Amino acid sequence: MSEPFDPSRWRPASFLPDEDARDPALLFVVAVLCFLACLTGLGVIAGTRAANGWASQLTGEATVIVRARGGETPDAAAARAAEALAAVPGVTEARALEKEKAYALIKPWLGDVADLDDLPVPRLVAVGLDDKKPATAATLGAALKGHGLDAVVDDHSVWIKDIRHAAGVVSWTAATLLLLIAGAAAAVVAYATRAGLAARRDVVEVLHLTGAEDAQIANLFELRFARVAALAGAAGAAAAALLGAVLRLIGGGQGITPALPIAWIDLLAVLPCPLLAALVAAVAARVTARRLIQKL
């Protein structure tokens, strides 16, 4: 036999039923959307870091190709070029590379040649540039010409431009994707609110006719959906962070691949997801609920 009801121990029940058949489905869909959004965010962070790393590496370096003239040997010409370049303001280091490195570069075109020393293979000089005031390609070229050297300077500007352009495209694409995912989440919540209001029309009608303010009724749905979205956001964010952590562990210090290096700190980027999901859901639910109540 059940215990007699004790009014002094009574606590007000929620106006909306605790269990709603739509909640698990909504939870799943919003969690998947949040997972995709977090994954996109992590991809953007990793991609931006990679692009910045490459650009920074290329910005700080230049490569000089030196051809020997007259009776001078390629090694001697390279050594002279390195010496001339080291004296140029904005150059931190100039080093003639071993001939094997130059041979390795032309090997794909010449194949296995027995004795490359017989060929006039140009030598390479790696030039380190000052981060703050790097020497320009024109300055380096003029210095080499002044020392009577036949050389071509490559300051990687073409590559840097391409990398920066590619990084920009990736960032904009990811931002668009994030916006689309947030919009999809808002649309899903708005749809669910509409369905929820339709399913709970009895509650809405009773509250409305008993003197509840529109905002009071809208708040019920706003809180309900914000809670569901926050929970879903947390689940989606946790799943994305877990996947990121697994990739970081598998890939070691380089993350997924050298092209997408993930750092442990990147995983913190998923933290705002539950809050943002709740915010999007709350706004969508409020707008939808108020519109529907006003039509009663």
Next chain:
Amino acid sequence: MTPPVEPSADEILRFAGVSMRYGRGPEVLSDVSLSLPRGSFHFVTGPSGAGKSSLLKLIYLAARPSSGQVRLFGEDIDAMAARDLPRIRRRIGVVFQDLLLLDHLSAFDNTALPLRIAGHKPAEYRNDVAELLTWVGLGQRMNALPPTLAGGEKQRLAIARAVVNRPEILLADEPTGNVDHEMALRIYRLFVELNRLGTTVIIATHDQDLVARSARPVLHLDKGRLRPMPPQGPLAEPGE
């Protein structure tokens, strides 16, 4: 055309040339004028489709007239902004025809609903709600969900919810429609008791026997118009 109704000092409700239609449909109420004094007890009668429920809807502000003026508690409803209507609704208790009980809430929660909406703290009304439920005969069913209650119990629960906030007007739409004669008399006595406590009571009903025996004034509707209705049968108060 119904003659204009002169306002009086103790008037709680006034209709002046009120007509109503749903959407673009035909008029369900035509040129209705009436004035009810505070503390009065009226029946609204008429055949099905005469406009009884529509008349009540206008009073509990679930609908607006297509023409004419409705004054409640001395205020012109048409001139009021939508945000002010909840304040007026809280002064009216309604026993809906289909009861509109919330099935997921206990009898106690259903009854306490208007007080919660009005912003009262549970400590302020816990005992009052329990007392009221006991008064309507549901003292042993406070924790029961509506689907587990019998028809008469549901009806009394709906009445308890309608009066818990001490409304100035109590409206009841066919409150005895689904209960037996004995239960109808018990419910009627409840309304009489509330009326004695000062509540203005308006009951829409098909129960001609109850109306005839109650000796209460009648607003008789026919095809959306108020018509005079001569008293029928002996004027003895049921159960008195």
